[in-house]
Amino acid sequence: MAGFTFSDEMLHSTWRNVLRVVACGASFALRRLVNTTFEHLRDQWHVIGRREKPRVVKTGPYAWVRHPIYSSVLVQQALWSIMFWSYVPLVGLGITAFAFAIKMPIEESLIQKDDLDAIRDEYRFLPLGCRA
Numbered sequence: 001m002a003g004f005t006f007s008d009e010m011l012h013s014t015w016r017n018v019l020r021v022v023a024c025g026a027s028f029a030l031r032r033l034v035n036t037t038f039e040h041l042r043d044q045w046h047v048i049g050r051r052e053k054p055r056v057v058k059t060g061p062y063a064w065v066r067h068p069i070y071s072s073v074l075v076q077q078a079l080w081s082i083m084f085w086s087y088v089p090l091v092g093l094g095i096t097a098f099a100f101a102i103k104m105p106i107e108e109s110l111i112q113k114d115d116l117d118a119i120r121d122e123y124r125f126l127p128l129g130c131r132a
Contacts, residue, residue: 006087
């Protein structure tokens with residue numbers, strides 16, 4: 001695993017450790033944001049399948065970002081790169097971002113079929129620059 005770390009010459013060890021602790025703290029804050037996101041989803045979220053009467057959630061984190069869970073996954077992978085001082089999570093970040101770039105337009109089209117009026121004029125930020 002030592003072969004996959006960032007160079008020790010990038011930062012002094014003290015600053016590197018401070019940065020890693022800050023990334024760890026940010027990871028806890030991000031976890032709180034994810035919990036808040038699920039609280040706002042309530043009955044609209046399910047592991048498998050779609051809800052019978054879906055609606056577009058526009059409260060909490062969804063007021064700012066259309067896909068806050070996807071955004072938090074991407075941010076968490078960037079934080080892991082700092083926490084573990086390794087570029088391996090950045091490879092995972094690229095793979096995940098590619099998968100989300102394929103998955104999000106599919107989900108957006110399904111939402112538009114269900115509730116076109118609710119999503120038509122949405123201009124909230126989408127991760128990866130995707131637009132519905």
